[in-house]
Amino acid sequence: MAHFVKLTQASLNGYPEEDTQVLFNLDTVISVEPVGDKSVIQTRWGRVTVREDLDSILDQAHADQAGVSAPQLDSINRINEESLSL
Numbered sequence: 759m760a761h762f763v764k765l766t767q768a769s770l771n772g773y774p775e776e777d778t779q780v781l782f783n784l785d786t787v788i789s790v791e792p793v794g795d796k797s798v799i800q801t802r803w804g805r806v807t808v809r810e811d812l813d814s815i816l817d818q819a820h821a822d823q824a825g826v827s828a829p830q831l832d833s834i835n836r837i838n839e840e841s842l843s844l
Contacts (some may be wrong), residue, residue, distance in 0.1 A: 762781045765809075766810060767806055788801060790812060
């Protein structure tokens with residue numbers, strides 16, 4: 759099962775109004791490194807710069823352990839409808 763968190767991908771030109779919200783699959787992460795007030799996430803396929811700091815990414819990664827869970831994908835990559843109902 760994939761573990762997703764919602765992160766803010768920093769725009770290439772540095773303008774916050776052009777940032778993009780993305781669902782990030784933590785199962786593909788190799789490392790997360792702080793770079794100023796942002797973080798760079800290294801995956802199997804490349805790097806992504808996000809606005810969140812290391813602590814907030816870690817908090818989101820552990821959110822499901824506190825009784826709050828992000829939508830998870832089942833074995834055939836469909837979003838579990840039950841996890842989408844709030």
